[in-house]
Amino acid sequence: MVTDRTLERAKQFFFRNFERLFVLLLVASLLAINYLIDRKFAFLSFYYLPIILAGFFGGRRFAVFAGVFVGALVFFFQAFEGLGMEAGLTEDALLTIIPWGGFLILTGYVVGGLAEQRAARLADLRNAYLATLEVLTFHIESTENNQQGHSTRVADLAAAMGAALKLSERELENLRIAALLHEVGTADQRVLRLLSRSVTDARVTVASALRGAAEIIAEYTHYYEVVGDDWDIEALPIPLTVKILAVADAFETLQMATPVRQAFTRWNALEEVEKGAGKTFAREPVRALRVVAGRPELAAPAKAVSAG
Numbered sequence: 100m101v102t103d104r105t106l107e108r109a110k111q112f113f114f115r116n117f118e119r120l121f122v123l124l125l126v127a128s129l130l131a132i133n134y135l136i137d138r139k140f141a142f143l144s145f146y147y148l149p150i151i152l153a154g155f156f157g158g159r160r161f162a163v164f165a166g167v168f169v170g171a172l173v174f175f176f177q178a179f180e181g182l183g184m185e186a187g188l189t190e191d192a193l194l195t196i197i198p199w200g201g202f203l204i205l206t207g208y209v210v211g212g213l214a215e216q217r218a219a220r221l222a223d224l225r226n227a228y229l230a231t232l233e234v235l236t237f238h239i240e241s242t243e244n245n246q247q248g249h250s251t252r253v254a255d256l257a258a259a260m261g262a263a264l265k266l267s268e269r270e271l272e273n274l275r276i277a278a279l280l281h282e283v284g285t286a287d288q289r290v291l292r293l294l295s296r297s298v299t300d301a302r303v304t305v306a307s308a309l310r311g312a313a314e315i316i317a318e319y320t321h322y323y324e325v326v327g328d329d330w331d332i333e334a335l336p337i338p339l340t341v342k343i344l345a346v347a348d349a350f351e352t353l354q355m356a357t358p359v360r361q362a363f364t365r366w367n368a369l370e371e372v373e374k375g376a377g378k379t380f381a382r383e384p385v386r387a388l389r390v391v392a393g394r395p396e397l398a399a400p401a402k403a404v405s406a407g
Contacts, residue, residue, distance in 0.1 A: 121149065121152075121153060121157070121165065124149065125146075125149060125165065125168065125169055125172070126172070128145070128146075128149075143173065143182075143199055146169050146203060147203065147206055149165070149169075150162055150165055150166050150169070150203055150206050150207045150210070151206065151207075151210050153165040153166075153207060153211070154206070154207050154208075154209075154210030154211035154212075154213075154214055155210060155211075155214045156214075157211070158211045158214060158215050158218075159207070159208055159211030159212045159214075159215055160211070161211065162206075162207030162208065162210060162211035163204055163207050163208050163211065165207060166200070166203045166204035166206070166207040166208075167204060169200075169203060170196070170200035170203060170204065173196055173199075173200065174188070174196060174200075177192050177196060249282065249351060249352070249355065250278065250279050250280070250281065250282050251279065252351050253278045253279075253281065253344070253347050253348050253351050254275045254276075254278035254279045256278075256347040256350065256351060256388075256391065257274050257275065257278040257343050257344050257347040257348075258271055258274060258275045258278070259391045260343050260346070260347060260384055260387040260388055260391050261274050261340070261343055263387040263390055263391055264339065264343070264383060264384070264387050266339070266340070269311065270311075270340055272311075273311030273312045273314075273315060273340065274312075274315065274340045274343060274344065276311075276312035277311075277312040277313075277315035277316050277319070277340070277344060278344055278347065278348070280312065280316060281316060281319060281344060281348060314338075315338065315340050315341055315344060318337065318338060318341040319341050319344055319345065322337070322341060322345050323379075325337070326345075326378065326379050326380075327378065327379070330378075331377065331378075332377065332378060332379070332380065332381050333377070333381060333382065337381075339381075339383070339384075342380070342381035342383070342384050343384045343387070345379075345380060345381075345384075346372060346380050346381070346384040346385055346387075346388050347384075347388070349372055349375075349379075349380070350368050350369065350372050350388060350392070353367075353368035353371055353372070354368050365392065369388065369389065369392050372385060372388060373385055373389070
């Protein structure tokens with residue numbers, strides 16, 4: 100689990116600093132070609148690969164900018180040092196560099212556009228199945244008026260806490276789906292069994308979309324059997340996403356009335372959760388809850404859902 104977390108952080112660092120790393124790679128590669136390769140023009144086709152990469156990960160605008168940047172560097176080196184021919188922007192040099200640079204920029208434009216279309220379709224699909232899950236959980240909870248919208252509020256809160264703790268987009272999506280479905284087991288065991296099977300059974304078609312969420316739910320099912328006064332929760336091998344879900348669920352549950360107690364106010368619920376920090380709840384998610392719970396935009400949607 101530690102290895103997976105380290106790998107996820109490395110990927111997150113790469114994508115967060117992709118543009119800077121990409122520019123450094125372009126400059127370093129051009130310098131290497133200029134000083135180490137004799138037939139420099141023969142290696143200019145190498146730049147189609149990084150431009151395709153720029154279009155796929157950075158989109159159309161970044162890919163075009165990268166193509167213009169590479170073209171400008173090639174013009175600069177040709178003008179002052181020469182790239183396998185006499186230095187200067189001679190007619191032969193321009194007839195070679197201009198078509199190459201034009202096709203390079205066009206490649207970035209086309210690949211970037213296709214990548215943006217693909218990302219838009221994936222976002223639409225993701226939003227569609229998240230909306231379906233929200234409708235499902237709201238329908239299940241509608242049998243008990245005091246629980247209407249509970250899972251949606253937990254999902255919103257858990258996602259905000261995860262963002263405050265700098266989880267990756269993939270971890271945030273898995274956490275949000277797990278929070279939406281964390282109550283499903285008590286209402287329909289078939290759905291929970293399907294989610295549990297998706298962790299280990301590749302034949303289950305929901306595996307690719309819900310496997311991460313299923314792992315969180317499976318861990319959370321046994322959460323309160325593991326934590327307690329006898330153990331420091333920070334020493335337990337519980338994923339951070341599960342710890343966040345536990346804090347968000349407890350905070351929202353305390354604000355709902357039950358047959359044996361009245362509903363806690365928002366700040367009383369926060370104080371109650373903070374009492375369990377280090378034992379029942381991990382300290383980092385509790386600190387994130389303290390930050391997120393003070394944001395007025397989180398309180399408004401919760402009231403709107405419960406009023407419906």
